[in-house]
């Protein structure tokens with residue numbers, strides 16, 4: 579095979595990959611038993627530019643998207659229902675609580691924001707579709723359009739989470755008590771579990787983020803996935819609530835709206851510039867990928883990517 583020359587971006591990604599790969603701090607999430615099978619050594623870094631180029635370093639193994647699905651499904655809900663209808667049920671205030679806390683914003687009878695489970699479960703029921711099956715089809719095809727190809731679903735992770743997902747059921751019942759979900763609570767939570775079990779790679783997360791960064795147009799396929807006007811709303815909640823209780827320090831250090839998930843994925847979108855996809859399953863005490871956080875900070879510093887840095 580012809581040897582591929584690595585250009586300057588790939589050389590930088592390789593360098594960052596080497597630096598972070600040496601770090602084996604952190605632990606793999608095990609509360610969904612199937613996730614415990616992940617290889618702790620895995621680390622993938624991808625960068626997608628708005629002209630449709632994608633650069634990778636490391637290993638691009640598929641993993642379940644988990645909470646990284648939240649901003650993308652939020653984008654679909656905003657596209658399908660409009661901002662005001664979504665805001666009636668899901669607010670945009672950060673919480674100091676864990677992502678899976680059984681909580682409701684009592685002052686407004688809404689879920690706090692779409693990046694915590696309460697808000698994400700409600701959001702997943704707001705996308706268009708006459709039945710729950712049609713709504714899941716909308717989520718599956720929408721996430722696939724963000725990534726630029728049809729994404730598979732990991733049935734083993736789905737069943738594993740369904741078997742152990744009582745905390746999310748408790749959240750969903752609380753949401754129903756506030757009038758935010760319909761009768762069929764269990765089916766609605768299953769849609770959310772299935773959404774979390776969609777399989778992606780670091781490359782997919784980079785292209786998905788680049789689609790937001792590119793005003794809702796996938797830079798690889800050219801498809802307008804969501805209208806331009808929902809992008810600022812989505813990036814706002816990613817910036818304020820996307821990285822669990824590290825959201826403030828992440829914005830300070832890295833300065834790129836992002837969302838992480840328990841399988842070790844991070845998807846970060848720098849508006850008008852690029853998308854980053856990171857994957858490594860070892861998590862820090864905040865629940866973010868250890869290598870993903872360090873890699874993003876190194877890249878942001880070396881490329882001068884902080885959103886609030888005057889150009």
Ligand code: GLN
Pocket residue numbers: 643644645646677678695739746771774838839840841
């Ligand atoms: N499916 C997971 C859950 O709801 C997603 C959580 C996450 O990635 N933080 O518990």
